[in-house]
Amino acid sequence: MTINPQAHLAQHVFDTAQLKSGGTRDGFGIGLVEAAEADERVVGLCADLTESVRMTAFAEKFPNRFFQVGVAEQNLVTVASGMAAAGKIPFAGGFAAFSPGRNWEQIRTTICYNDQPVKIVGSHTGLSVGEDGATHQMLEDMAIMRVLPNMVVVVPVDVEQARLATLAIAKDPRPTYIRLTREKFPIFTTPETPFEIGKAQVLLEGTDVTIVGCGAVLYEALLAAKALEGEIRVEVINAHTVKPLDAETILASVRKTGCVVTIEEHQVIGGLGGAVAELLAEHEPAPLERMGTQDTFGESGTTIELWKHYGLTSTHIIDRIRTVLKKA
Amino acid sequence: MAEHQPITDDKQLALLANTIRQDVLKALTAAGSGHPGGSLGMADIFTALYFHALKHDPQNPTWQERDRLLLSNGHICPVMYAAMAHVGYFPTEELMTLRKFGARLQGHPHRVALPGIETTSGPLGSGVSQAVGMALAARLDNKRHHVYVLTSDGEHQEGNTWEGVMMAAAYKLDNIIQIIDRNNIQIEGNTEDVMPLDSLRAKYSAFNWNVREIDGHNFSQIIEAINWAKDSVGKPTVIIATTVPGRGVSFMEHQYSWHGKAPKPEELAAALKELQTIREQIETNTYDY
Ligand SMILES: Cc1ncc(C[n+]2csc(CCOP(=O)(O)OP(=O)(O)O)c2C)c(N)n1
Ligand SMILES: [Mg+2]
Numbered sequence: 001m002t003i004n005p006q007a008h009l010a011q012h013v014f015d016t017a018q019l020k021s022g023g024t025r026d027g028f029g030i031g032l033v034e035a036a037e038a039d040e041r042v043v044g045l046c047a048d049l050t051e052s053v054r055m056t057a058f059a060e061k062f063p064n065r066f067f068q069v070g071v072a073e074q075n076l077v078t079v080a081s082g083m084a085a086a087g088k089i090p091f092a093g094g095f096a097a098f099s100p101g102r103n104w105e106q107i108r109t110t111i112c113y114n115d116q117p118v119k120i121v122g123s124h125t126g127l128s129v130g131e132d133g134a135t136h137q138m139l140e141d142m143a144i145m146r147v148l149p150n151m152v153v154v155v156p157v158d159v160e161q162a163r164l165a166t167l168a169i170a171k172d173p174r175p176t177y178i179r180l181t182r183e184k185f186p187i188f189t190t191p192e193t194p195f196e197i198g199k200a201q202v203l204l205e206g207t208d209v210t211i212v213g214c215g216a217v218l219y220e221a222l223l224a225a226k227a228l229e230g231e232i233r234v235e236v237i238n239a240h241t242v243k244p245l246d247a248e249t250i251l252a253s254v255r256k257t258g259c260v261v262t263i264e265e266h267q268v269i270g271g272l273g274g275a276v277a278e279l280l281a282e283h284e285p286a287p288l289e290r291m292g293t294q295d296t297f298g299e300s301g302t303t304i305e306l307w308k309h310y311g312l313t314s315t316h317i318i319d320r321i322r323t324v325l326k327k328a
Numbered sequence: 329m330a331e332h333q334p335i336t337d338d339k340q341l342a343l344l345a346n347t348i349r350q351d352v353l354k355a356l357t358a359a360g361s362g363h364p365g366g367s368l369g370m371a372d373i374f375t376a377l378y379f380h381a382l383k384h385d386p387q388n389p390t391w392q393e394r395d396r397l398l399l400s401n402g403h404i405c406p407v408m409y410a411a412m413a414h415v416g417y418f419p420t421e422e423l424m425t426l427r428k429f430g431a432r433l434q435g436h437p438h439r440v441a442l443p444g445i446e447t448t449s450g451p452l453g454s455g456v457s458q459a460v461g462m463a464l465a466a467r468l469d470n471k472r473h474h475v476y477v478l479t480s481d482g483e484h485q486e487g488n489t490w491e492g493v494m495m496a497a498a499y500k501l502d503n504i505i506q507i508i509d510r511n512n513i514q515i516e517g518n519t520e521d522v523m524p525l526d527s528l529r530a531k532y533s534a535f536n537w538n539v540r541e542i543d544g545h546n547f548s549q550i551i552e553a554i555n556w557a558k559d560s561v562g563k564p565t566v567i568i569a570t571t572v573p574g575r576g577v578s579f580m581e582h583q584y585s586w587h588g589k590a591p592k593p594e595e596l597a598a599a600l601k602e603l604q605t606i607r608e609q610i611e612t613n614t615y616d617y
Contacts, residue, residue, distance in 0.1 A: 048482065048515050048522060070485035070523030071452055071514065098451060131361045131427040133435035135402065135450030299441075301429030309429070 400455020453486025
């Protein structure tokens with residue numbers, strides 16, 4: 001395992017105590033203000049969750065470009081579609097369980113089929129939502145967004161990447177879903193870390209096994225790779241764009257390592273694990289272990305309790321690496 | 329196994345509601361997160377329902393003849409849990425497991441986790457339609473029980489609420505009794521500033537429901553309105569209960585900032601002190617409820 005110099009990761013990347021932390025929603029909030037400063041077509045809409053989705057700074061800076069829709073997620077995305085039809089670039093924010101959870105058909109027809117550049121911002125995804133419990137822990141959003149024609153799905157790995165991703169999707173003309181977290185996690189990328197929609201990034205280079213992941217939980221894979229240093233050479237790929245998936249980068253890695261572990265805070269059915277399984281089955285069949293929630297709902301608890309219970313910590317990743325290597 | 333016997337004395341109900349408020353705050357503080365505003369505001373109505381109005385048997389939560397109670401705005405479940413514990417569904421000690429890993433008292437109520445919960449909720453705006461479903465099924469089965477659906481004002485911004493409202497009237501579901509927590513707050517402010525709802529009375533009248541507005545802290549008004557609703561023929565009934573979010577704790581009352589954050593230990597102490605003072609006033613008949 002060696003750190004890919006091109007990734008420009010933070011110093012002391014494996015030393016959690018030395019890294020700053022934040023929820024990816026924070027990076028989105030900063031990025032949204034910057035995107036709005038750069039392009040006056042950027043507008044914001046929210047469903048009674050402006051602060052929770054970190055759109056407050058935008059709303060305060062651009063009060064006439066911010067629209068409160070009330071607790072009404074179907075209204076949220078359909079109004080956004082209308083604004084996009086009239087030339088705006090709307091960012092529509094909510095809890096992912098309700099947007100895109102509740103308003104899927106409206107997104108399908110009025111945004112994707114219409115091909116409007118609406119940016120669906122889904123915060124509070126994954127088990128790390130914590131004590132609110134399963135109703136609020138969105139674990140199916142990537143699946144229902146990934147399946148939609150025209151839709152781009154972006155999952156920033158940390159705060160810094162969320163900022164860069166927000167700037168990038170504001171410039172991209174496609175309908176987009178950006179998946180965010182509430183809980184604070186280590187910030188291990190830097191402003192120099194490249195971000196390009198559709199281009200996965202190799203964070204650690206290795207030759208024995210490929211880990212493909214997205215979102216904050218991918219940091220656990222870095223810790224696992226570090227713990228296995230000298231024994232197993234782990235390659236870690238950040239698939240921040242789940243759709244379109246960067247087949248080239250992933251397949252090149254698998255041709256080298258011959259086996260894969262995927263990790264995400266999402267159902268393994270239909271999410272990144274599902275996407276990678278589809279890719280491998282068609283192009284490069286290889287042993288695969290998919291980590292995530294295994295067709296089950298979450299529950300109340302702290303992030304660490306839940307990650308332990310549902311098997312998403314670095315210790316679990318190490319186990320799954322050993323399992324997949326036995327099959328390789 | 330026995331049907332719960334209604335408590336009719338206002339003073340006894342007020343004391344129970346006071347205990348429930350104290351337990352709600354203790355549980356929320358121990359949990360470190362959750363929603364005190366609506367929970368405290370609805371304590372009197374939950375007490376009136378579980379201890380007086382509902383036909384139910386806490387020892388037999390699947391009794392077929394029971395009234396159904398759906399909490400649509402699931403985030404205020406701490407008050408439902410506290411009322412359920414005190415009326416006998418489960419031990420009151422369990423309240424302190426709220427929102428903890430492995431607990432039956434999930435952050436939002438989950439039907440499969442805890443007997444007595446009729447439906448999982450938390451996502452707003454889906455209660456009225458589920459009540460319509462239960463009321464239609466009850467009619468098909470010739471059952472006489474009522475379906476109580478508790479909703480918030482904020483969730484009246486959801487289209488789904490109004491879809492159910494329209495259908496309840498279309499099917500003349502006089503076995504539905506809805507109680508709206510009209511506390512005027514939601515997450516980001518007062519409802520009339522975020523997305524105006526007034527007049528709910530006029531809207532429900534136009535949708536062909538029986539409507540009554542009450543003071544949600546006055547037991548006689550609550551009970552009287554429910555009795556009136558039970559007698560409805562041919563129309564669903566909605567009771568719009570004006571409540572004070574955070575009721576009983578001066579620094580929480582009317583403050584939307586207390587919609588969804590747990591008290592810190594020192595805030596809990598101050599709140600319990602205030603509630604204890606109210607308790608003494610109730611006991612000495614000097615509290616104006
Ligand atoms: C469908 C849905 N959208 C958004 C939320 C997030 N949310 C939780 S409570 C709430 C405010 C609703 O207002 P109200 O129910 O009146 O709250 P209260 O009076 O208890 O403060 C919101 C937007 C949710 N739970 N469900
Ligand atoms: Mg309210």
